[in-house]
Amino acid sequence: xxxxxxxxxxxxTRRQPSAFSSLTFWAIVGGLAVLGMFVDDPYMxxxxxxxxxxxxxxxxxxxxxxxxxxxxYAQLVFFAAGAYGSxxxxxxxxxxxxxxxxxxxxxxxxxxxxxxxxCLRLRGxxxxxxxxxxxxxxxxxxxxxxxxxxxxxxxxxxxxPIDLFGFTIGPRDKLAWFYLTLAVASVAIYIIYFIVLRRRxxxxxxxxxxxxxxxxxxxxxxxxxxxLAFMSSALITGLAGAxxxxxxxxxxxxxxxxEFFLLAMVMLAIGGIGRFPGxxxxxxxxTIANELLRSxxxxxxxxxxxxxxxxxxxxxxGIVSLRENFQRLWRKTRAKQ
Amino acid sequence: MSEPAPATSTNADxxxxxxxxxxxxxxxxxxxxxxxxxxxxxxxxxxGPNGAGKxxxxxxxxxxxxxxxxxxxxxxxxxxxxxxxxxCQLGIARTFxxxxxxxxxxxxxxxxxxxxxxxxxxxxxxxxAHVSDVIDLVGLTPQQSNSVTDADLLTRKRIMLAAxxxxxxxxxxxxxxxxxxxxxxxxxxxxxxxxxxxxLDLTFVIVEHKVRALADLSERILILNFGSVLMxxxxxxxxxxxxxxxxxxxxRNLA
Numbered sequence: 001x002x003x004x005x006x007x008x009x010x011x012x013t014r015r016q017p018s019a020f021s022s023l024t025f026w027a028i029v030g031g032l033a034v035l036g037m038f039v040d041d042p043y044m045x046x047x048x049x050x051x052x053x054x055x056x057x058x059x060x061x062x063x064x065x066x067x068x069x070x071x072x073y074a075q076l077v078f079f080a081a082g083a084y085g086s087x088x089x090x091x092x093x094x095x096x097x098x099x100x101x102x103x104x105x106x107x108x109x110x111x112x113x114x115x116x117x118x119c120l121r122l123r124g125x126x127x128x129x130x131x132x133x134x135x136x137x138x139x140x141x142x143x144x145x146x147x148x149x150x151x152x153x154x155x156x157x158x159x160x161p162i163d164l165f166g167f168t169i170g171p172r173d174k175l176a177w178f179y180l181t182l183a184v185a186s187v188a189i190y191i192i193y194f195i196v197l198r199r200r201x202x203x204x205x206x207x208x209x210x211x212x213x214x215x216x217x218x219x220x221x222x223x224x225x226x227x228l229a230f231m232s233s234a235l236i237t238g239l240a241g242a243x244x245x246x247x248x249x250x251x252x253x254x255x256x257x258x259e260f261f262l263l264a265m266v267m268l269a270i271g272g273i274g275r276f277p278g279x280x281x282x283x284x285x286x287t288i289a290n291e292l293l294r295s296x297x298x299x300x301x302x303x304x305x306x307x308x309x310x311x312x313x314x315x316x317x318g319i320v321s322l323r324e325n326f327q328r329l330w331r332k333t334r335a336k337q
Numbered sequence: 338m339s340e341p342a343p344a345t346s347t348n349a350d351x352x353x354x355x356x357x358x359x360x361x362x363x364x365x366x367x368x369x370x371x372x373x374x375x376x377x378x379x380x381x382x383x384x385g386p387n388g389a390g391k392x393x394x395x396x397x398x399x400x401x402x403x404x405x406x407x408x409x410x411x412x413x414x415x416x417x418x419x420x421x422x423x424x425c426q427l428g429i430a431r432t433f434x435x436x437x438x439x440x441x442x443x444x445x446x447x448x449x450x451x452x453x454x455x456x457x458x459x460x461x462x463x464x465x466a467h468v469s470d471v472i473d474l475v476g477l478t479p480q481q482s483n484s485v486t487d488a489d490l491l492t493r494k495r496i497m498l499a500a501x502x503x504x505x506x507x508x509x510x511x512x513x514x515x516x517x518x519x520x521x522x523x524x525x526x527x528x529x530x531x532x533x534x535x536x537l538d539l540t541f542v543i544v545e546h547k548v549r550a551l552a553d554l555s556e557r558i559l560i561l562n563f564g565s566v567l568m569x570x571x572x573x574x575x576x577x578x579x580x581x582x583x584x585x586x587x588x589r590n591l592a
Contacts, residue, residue, distance in 0.1 A: 200453065207439050207450050214437035214497070217399065218504055219425035219454035274441075 020276055022194050029186040036178045045174035049247065051287045052181035056240035058267045058283035059189045060233045066273030067197055068229035069209025071128035074115050074135045075237055076264060080256050081108040082238025083245040084142070084150060087159040090246070092149045097162045101242040108238020109231045116230035120223060135261070139253040155252030159245050171249055181243060188236050193276045196232065205229055262301070263290060269308045272318015281319055352377045352508055352540050353398065353429075358407030360390075360397050360564075367393040368404070369564035375508065375542060380534055382555030382572070383544045386584055390564040391544045392434065395510050398542075399431045400424035411508070426456055430506035434513040436493035438485050444492075445481040448472055448499045455504025468503060474536065475499040475529070490517055494526075502533070511543045515550055523550055530554055548585075552576060560584065 032048075039045055061075045086104025089095040095103070115134055119127045146152035161170040162180070169176045196202055204225040207215035216222055245251045254260070263286055271282020289307070293300040315321055353375040360368040367390045375381055385391055396402040398409065400421040409417045411427055419427075430451075439447050449468045472481050475495050480488070485496060494514060501509060514530075515523050527550050534541060545551045551558060552572035560567040560575060562584050568575060575581055 203446075203450060203453065206441060207454075210439040210441055211437045213401070213421075213433065214439065214500070215450070215454075216421040217401075217425060217431050217433075217437075218451040218500055219422050219456075220450070221420075221422045223420070 020193075022190070025190065025194065026186075029182065032182055033179070036175065036182070039178075042172075042174050045178050047288060047291050049174065049177050049181050050291075051284045052178075052185040053240050053244050053247075054264075054267065054283040054287050055280045056185050056188045057237050057264060058271065058279040059192050060237035060240070061264065061268060062273050062279035063192050063197070063205075063236075064229050064233040065268065066275070066279065067202065067209065068205040068226065070119065070226060070229060071124060072115075072119070072131045072230065072233075073128055074131035075233070076256055076261055077115070077135055077138050078108040078111060078234040078237040079241035079244070080138060080142075080251075080253075081111040081234070082241030083251045083255060084156060084241075085238070086242035087156045087245040087251050088149055091156060091159045097160055097246050098164065101162075101239065101246065104242030104245070105235050105239035108241065109235035111238075112231040112234025113227065115234075116227050119230070120226055135256065138256050142253045142256075151251070153253065155250050155254075156245075157250055159249045159251065161249065162246055171247060177247055181247075184239065184243060188239065189280060192232075192236065197276075201225065201228060259301070262304070263287075266304055266308050268318075270311045270319060272315075272320040275317070275320045278318045278320035285319070350377050351375070353409070353411045355398070356408040356410075358397060358409060359405045360393055360402060361405045366564050368397060371407070371561075371564070371566055373559060373566055373569055375540060378538070378540055379557060380530075380541045380543065380555045382551040382558040383542060383561060384546070384548055384551055384558060385561035385567070389561040391561055392512060393564075394561065395431065395512050395542075395544055399429055399510055422454075425454075425504055425506075428456055428505070428507035429510070430455070430501040430504050430508070431510040432494070432497045432501050432512060432514060434516060436490065436497050438488070438493055438496055440486055442485060443481070444477055444483055444485055444488070444496055445472065447485060447496050448477070448481075448503050451500035451503030452505075455506070467505075471499050471503045474533065475502065491522055494518075498529075502537070502539075506539065508540045508542065511541065511545075513545055514543065515545055515547050523547065527554055548576070 036045075036048075039048065057075065057079055060078070061072075064070050064072045064075070082104040084104075085107035086097070086100040089100040089103055090097050115131060118130060122130055142150045143152050150156060161168055163169075169180065171177075197205070204215070204220045207218070207220050208222055208225060212222060241255075244255075267282035267286045268279055269282070270285055271280070272278030286304070290300070290304065293303055296303060311318060351374045355374075356372050358368055358371045359366060369390075371390075371394065383391055383394065393402065397404045400416065400419045400423065403418050407417070408415065411424075411429060414427065416424060416427065416429075439450060442450070445468065448471055449464070452464050452468050452471070469478075472478055475498055477492070477495055477499055480492065485493070488496065498511075498514070511530075515526055518526060530541065530543070531554065533539065541554075543551060543554060552575075555572055557569060558572050558575040559569040560581050567580060567584060568578060570578075
């Protein structure tokens with residue numbers, strides 16, 4: 001009897017981490033790749049490209065906020081650092097976008113290091129206050145550094161398209177962008193959820209999140225792993241920002257505005273943090289809902305807000321918990337039979 | 338890394354040595370010139386009235402709080418100012434008064450965290466076997482795959498202890514391991530500590546209010562009062578000492 005309960009418990013916990021196997025993941029990526037061949041409406045392609053880019057941002061944020069438990073609200077600063085870094089390198093210094101995009105990511109990773117260092121001396125909600133202050137300080141900083149070539153309020157214009165082996169991927173080559181962003185997003189998400197979080201680093205993140213004192217007493221270096229969480233999250237988010245810059249060819253301080261920030265927050269709230277595929281699912285749902293609600297005008301943000309209120313009340317752990325709720329119900333009904 | 342060992346810890350039998358250790362919180366001297374040695378392989382009990390500085394002492398010895406002044410050496414190495422994770426990697430482990438646990442992990446994953454990040458971290462493929470051994474030793478084998486969210490106090494204490502043991506420590510500090518347990522549970526825990534002490538090459542320092550149980554367990558007891566060492570001796574001598582009785586029950590003359 002005891003063995004039996006132990007065995008079922010074993011199955012339950014075993015199922016949890018492998019709930020989403022890498023095979024399922026790549027099958028979905030493959031499905032999206034096939035879908036790309038059938039979608040020929042440029043607007044639809046555009047929305048999907050935005051979904052992929054936002055999925056990277058949401059996954060990067062989920063890594064630091066959901067798994068490492070660090071209340072970092074400067075995530076869009078990393079997005080902007082990648083966008084401006086890569087955009088300025090390419091537009092002002094003539095660096096090839098192929099080189100500028102990874103450099104933009106590295107620049108964002110460096111910003112992650114700069115923001116992480118003061119955060120190591122802070123706890124919990126103070127990290128939220130500090131990082132949000134950094135976020136708020138960015139737009140004025142971009143305006144003040146106009147003479148460095150940030151473009152100020154009008155934005156950084158004329159960011160060149162990607163040039164790959166003599167093949168130019170302009171903003172109108174939606175299909176090429178579709179596959180490029182799909183490839184980058186799937187690799188980034190795979191690295192975050194299937195490699196980093198399942199190895200030693202991910203275990204350290206979760207241990208520090210669950211109980212920092214206990215984790216440190218067991219030899220987990222909070223210094224090392226908090227820096228790693230910030231930097232890896234910033235690097236990946238910066239890559240998304242850099243891709244975004246070359247896709248839209250224009251970067252303005254608007255990417256640090258309230259709307260983008262709220263959208264990203266809503267993605268995590270609706271999708272659910274700290275459980276794959278919550279954040280990624282949230283990015284898709286919110287990006288698509290946001291486009292569908294374009295016609296609603298001013299009502300759009302209100303409706304998105306309502307969606308957050310409803311998910312927080314009905315599904316506090318986000319849409320991912322639906323599946324677990326169904327599984328529980330399913331097991332219960334089966335047990336009754 | 339290794340500094341020359343100061344004169345006080347040249348004795349091969351001394352595992353940890355505190356020399357005139359002070360820890361201030363503002364004007365309060367929570368530890369006020371504490372000097373004593375922890376001997377290799379012993380079970381040392383630490384007792385004293387509330388606010389005597391027991392938890393502060395433990396926090397200073399495990400790197401949670403830096404000492405304001407004084408010297409602490411472990412295995413001949415100065416450790417003052419080292420963070421807890423580095424102390425752990427030298428072989429100093431601890432448990433907490435309020436059970437700490439990784440709530441999103443299973444029992445086994447909690448213990449495995451200690452094995453993975455403690456001494457000899459990550460190296461060697463025998464981590465799984467080591468984790469199984471520790472889980473077995475502490476008596477958690479039947480529950481090892483369970484989630485920890487519905488574990489009771491006793492189980493939580495066992496998990497915390499197992500995780501600390503999994504780091505392969507040389508010195509283990511236990512902060513009030515018996516608090517909140519009933520008489521039967523206290524007996525089973527005392528037996529568990531005795532079993533661990535016999536089975537492992539491990540030195541114990543046990544901070545505990547339950548003086549009777551502490552006397553059963555310890556070879557020596559240290560009484561802390563107002564941040565200083567009142568006395569350190571065998572349980573019999575400590576418990577019959579007038580100063581200790583005064584500290585615990587108030588001065589007899591006043592009664």
